[in-house]
Amino acid sequence: MSAMTYEQCLTKSEKVAWRLDDELAADRRLDWSLPAVPPSLLLRVESFSAREQLVFSHVTANSYCHMIKLFEAFIALSLYPHVELFAPRSEQVARNRAILRVCDEEYKHQQMFERYNAIVARELGFAPALFELTERHFANPAIASAVAKVLVALVVEYLSLDQLKAVNKSGATIDPLFKQVLTLHAVEEAQHIPADELVITDLAAQLTQKQRDIAVRELIGLLAIYDTIIQKQDELDNATLARAFGRTLTDAEQATLALPHLSPRDFASCVSLRNPKLVRFVSTLSPLASDVLAKKAASYDRNAQHYHQAP
Numbered sequence: 156m157s158a159m160t161y162e163q164c165l166t167k168s169e170k171v172a173w174r175l176d177d178e179l180a181a182d183r184r185l186d187w188s189l190p191a192v193p194p195s196l197l198l199r200v201e202s203f204s205a206r207e208q209l210v211f212s213h214v215t216a217n218s219y220c221h222m223i224k225l226f227e228a229f230i231a232l233s234l235y236p237h238v239e240l241f242a243p244r245s246e247q248v249a250r251n252r253a254i255l256r257v258c259d260e261e262y263k264h265q266q267m268f269e270r271y272n273a274i275v276a277r278e279l280g281f282a283p284a285l286f287e288l289t290e291r292h293f294a295n296p297a298i299a300s301a302v303a304k305v306l307v308a309l310v311v312e313y314l315s316l317d318q319l320k321a322v323n324k325s326g327a328t329i330d331p332l333f334k335q336v337l338t339l340h341a342v343e344e345a346q347h348i349p350a351d352e353l354v355i356t357d358l359a360a361q362l363t364q365k366q367r368d369i370a371v372r373e374l375i376g377l378l379a380i381y382d383t384i385i386q387k388q389d390e391l392d393n394a395t396l397a398r399a400f401g402r403t404l405t406d407a408e409q410a411t412l413a414l415p416h417l418s419p420r421d422f423a424s425c426v427s428l429r430n431p432k433l434v435r436f437v438s439t440l441s442p443l444a445s446d447v448l449a450k451k452a453a454s455y456d457r458n459a460q461h462y463h464q465a466p
């Protein structure tokens with residue numbers, strides 16, 4: 156249950172909102188002498204030179220922003236149908252505005268990530284290949300309940316906060332531009348969480364317990380899209396790395412790079428699936444939640460030893 160009302164969500168969201176052109180001018184530069192992703196959260200490729208490892212870090216950050224951008228599109232798609240055009244009561248008006256505000260900000264975030272991708276492309280001298288999503292990849296979202304779809308939005312929002320926390324916790328000095336992108340995103344996502352929890356609570360109130368249990372299972376099915384995106388993007392990154400390094404990657408390097416580039420345990424969805432606030436909220440819907448989320452989170456732990464700081 157969200158502790159806030161839609162009206163409070165709006166007020167808080169308006170307080171922290173930012174304008175893209177004020178924060179992230181298109182002519183900004185990256186600092187290639189620093190990593191973008193903290194070394195402790197990035198796959199270790201022993202044969203890469205120091206410079207190559209830094210380029211790998213920036214290419215991974217670039218891909219990561221693109222992957223989150225793909226999810227932002229899904230969030231807007233999941234929330235928008237819950238706007239009630241006929242809204243005679245002031246609570247309904249506040250609810251509509253809160254939902255539309257989240258959607259608007261998700262589109263703004265997409266523009267921010269695109270701008271970051273454009274800056275990286277300009278500085279590399281070529282545009283890295285980025286995975287494109289089609290409706291086919293959404294594992295037939297038509298059959299997933301509305302609750303499951305908004306739950307995906309919630310997971311991605313917790314992820315945005317958790318990724319920034321992981322970066323801060325690493326203690327690494329990273330490229331200021333990438334850090335700013337993560338921070339700008341997290342500041343607004345923190346305000347989306349209570350709004351999404353209110354929408355989910357409203358929707359779940361109309362469901363039977365069995366339907367709520369199904370929604371939690373459907374959430375895990377929808378998260379499989381995330382895994383697909385990571386895998387496909389990591390494959391595309393190999394060609395980007397070879398071009399940026401000016402050499403072909405060895406078979407051994409390609410074998411190592413078949414593992415997720417980002418440490419999923421520390422940086423990606425596994426973290427938010429273990430976020431106690433998320434687990435507590437999803438558990439209000441279904442008693443299955445903690446088991447289902449823990450099982451999915453554990454599936455990301457397999458390759459932990461391949462990163463700089465194995466947990």
Ligand SMILES: [Fe+2]
Pocket residue numbers: 227260261264340344
């Ligand atoms: Fe976002």
Ligand SMILES: [Fe+2]
Pocket residue numbers: 230257261312343344347
């Ligand atoms: Fe959001």
